Amino acid sequence: MTSRGDGARPAGRSPRQPARTARAAKWGKVAAVVLSALLLPGAVSAVNTVGRFQDLYTVRAGAAALPPSDRPAAHDPAKPTVALLLGGSGTNVADLLGPFEVLESSGAVNAYLVAAGPGTAPLTGGLDVLPDLTFDGLDRLLAGHGDRLDAVVVPAVQQPDPAESARLVSWLRRQSAAGAVTVSVCNGARLLAGTGLLDGRPATSHWWRMSGLRADFPRVGWVTGHRYVDDGGVITTAGVLSGIDGALRIVERLAGQDAARLAAQRVRWRHYSPGTAAPLHASRLEPxxxxxxxxxxxxxxxxxxxxxxxxxxxxxxxxxxxxxxxxxxxxxxxxxxxxxxxxxxxxxxxxxxxxxxxxxxxxxxxxxxxxxxxxxxxxxxxxxxxxxxxxxxxxxxxxxxxxxxxxxxxxxxxxxxxxxxxxxxxxxxxxxxxxxxxxxPWGATLVPAGLALLGAAAALSAAAPARRVLWSRRRRAGADSCTRQ
Known part of the structure; x- marks a missing residue:
């Protein structure tokens, strides 16, 4: 029988096990330091980013107390009529105002901002606009002139509450059923897709939103590479300023290319592609x-x-x-x-x-x-x-x-x-x-680098007492082993 004193290893213990344990402990310490280095800049990023986005669309106090617009008094029943949708929780300012100015610059259509209810509506970045008409007011205006709505522009809107969402969806479906062309701009495609009007159709939107739209609305034939997709009763545009091209397409269909060319000149849009959608570079996130x-x-x-x-x-x-x-x-x-x-x-x-x-x-x-x-x-x-x-x-x-x-x-x-x-x-x-x-932006780049170094230093500092205790235990263990031998 072999005793422990002649060099035999205890049963079940591998000679490599202490080395593996040491390596695991080492990499665990490295991971803890890296995690601590990332934690501080990550927390600062989360707080600042959320705050920055929350500031973009804020509903003003006392919005409903303002008087309505008087623009509809100049309605011309001889011209086609286009409504541009406003969301109560906020609307993308470029998706809305870009197409509006194009339509008005053509001189060939009546263009109105419409909302589910009265009062100012918030746009991106602290700008408030007064709608021209509510949904009911638009119905009364058109009925009074024996007129109808020819097109509806749907910009990106902030997520409405359930009641407003149901009303927007119902209104869009009703206008489409009555013969209006529905036109989404950028992420307005999400609201339009929620109506079911895009099911079975080709459609486009902002490159940043495309993966989410494909996942949420698989019945839509999402495509990229063009500033707009015209599918007859529905037109969808790519991101933000592609709405300029979408509005010019509306003018082409309602009033002809000469009116569209004039509108493009007046807003100084040098990318007008008469009669067809201009190709669009396929963007993606890059370093x-x-x-x-x-x-x-x-x-x-x-x-x-x-x-x-x-x-x-x-x-x-x-x-x-x-x-x-x-x-x-x-x-x-x-x-x-x-x-x-x-x-x-x-x-x-x-x-x-x-x-x-x-x-x-x-x-x-x-x-x-x-x-x-x-x-x-x-x-x-x-x-x-x-x-x-x-x-x-x-x-x-x-x-x-x-x-x-x-x-x-x-x-x-x-x-x-x-x-x-x-x-x-x-x-x-x-x-x-x-x-x-x-x-x-070198200044903004130095901030997370400094925060990462601070986090790593804090982690190393916190680990120092533990390392001293562990080193002390190992020294005592080594001394005890020598004594036993």
Missing amino acids: PDVVVALNASYQTKPSRIGVPLVEGVGELELASVFISYTEESMIGRTVAVGDGPVRSRHGLTFVPRASLTAAAGGLDRLVVPGLDAARRHVLGTAPSAATGGLRPEYLHAREGFPFDAVVLDVARTYDVRTARWTAKTLEYPVRDVRLSGSAW
Whole structure:
């Protein structure tokens, strides 16, 4: 019989087991440090991103107390009529105002913003608009003129409550059954798909939304690669500014290509493709697109941008500011400021959230939209009491499509990569727009790196006492073994 003293191993113990245990413990420590390094920047990212998105669509207090619009008084029964849908919880400002300005610029249609109920409706980034008509008001208007609705534009809307959702779905189905062409813009395809009107049809939407739409609505033939898909009674467009092409297609069908060409010229849309949908580059997430996560999560001080509402401002000029700095690039918060409601170029009523003097103390920039406002220098050219001590920045100082000026400003004021991401999510070609500025948001990049180092240091510091205790136990165990031998 062999004793323990002659070198025999205890039964069942492998000579490799201690080494494996040591390696497992080592990798466990490494994993704990890595996890701790990621935990702190991850937590900061979650809190900041949720807060940033929640700020995009906020329903103003006392919205229902404002008087209705008087635009429908000028209704022309000789022209086709198009309704653009407003959601009570919020509507994408570019999906809505881009098609609206195209339709109005054609001079060939009646275009109205319609909502389930009265009162102002929130748009992206702190802009409020007054609907022209409620659903019931539209019915009365058309019946009074012996008229009918020719088309409905469905922009991306925030998730409505169940009651409003049921009413929107019912209304869209009713208009389609009565012969109106239904047209979705960007993620408005989700609401339209929920009506069942897209089942068995080819349809498109924003590239970012496509995987979710395919999973949720498998009966729809989702396709990519074109700015819009025209399937007769239904037209669907790709992301955001593809709504411009969708609106031009509506004009083509209702009033002809000459009217559509005129509308494209008036809004300075240089990508018009007469009679057919222009091809669209198939976008996908790429490594440089992490820039939007950095902007949303780690800016030490997001820009607070006051946007004065000026009488006669273009609808696309407004949309370019309120969506580009907020939802698309996530580099700032915008708020509409002014002394009272104003009328836009084509008669929409917009309502400021605050007076300029009241908001000025909390603002970093004062960005004034509109070519006409820039030409007239409506707020002067230097800081003053009227501007709350801020220098007015006239964004649209040159003629051109309004989003060009914003993308250029994002590149110059923030960084080029953020500007390219903004154009990408807008699905707006900028190959002919020369961008200049810092290449990357280095400040936002250093924040998560610093947080990761802090988390790792905290983990190592917390583990130090445990390591000292373990080392002490091993030394005692080694000493006891020597004593026994």
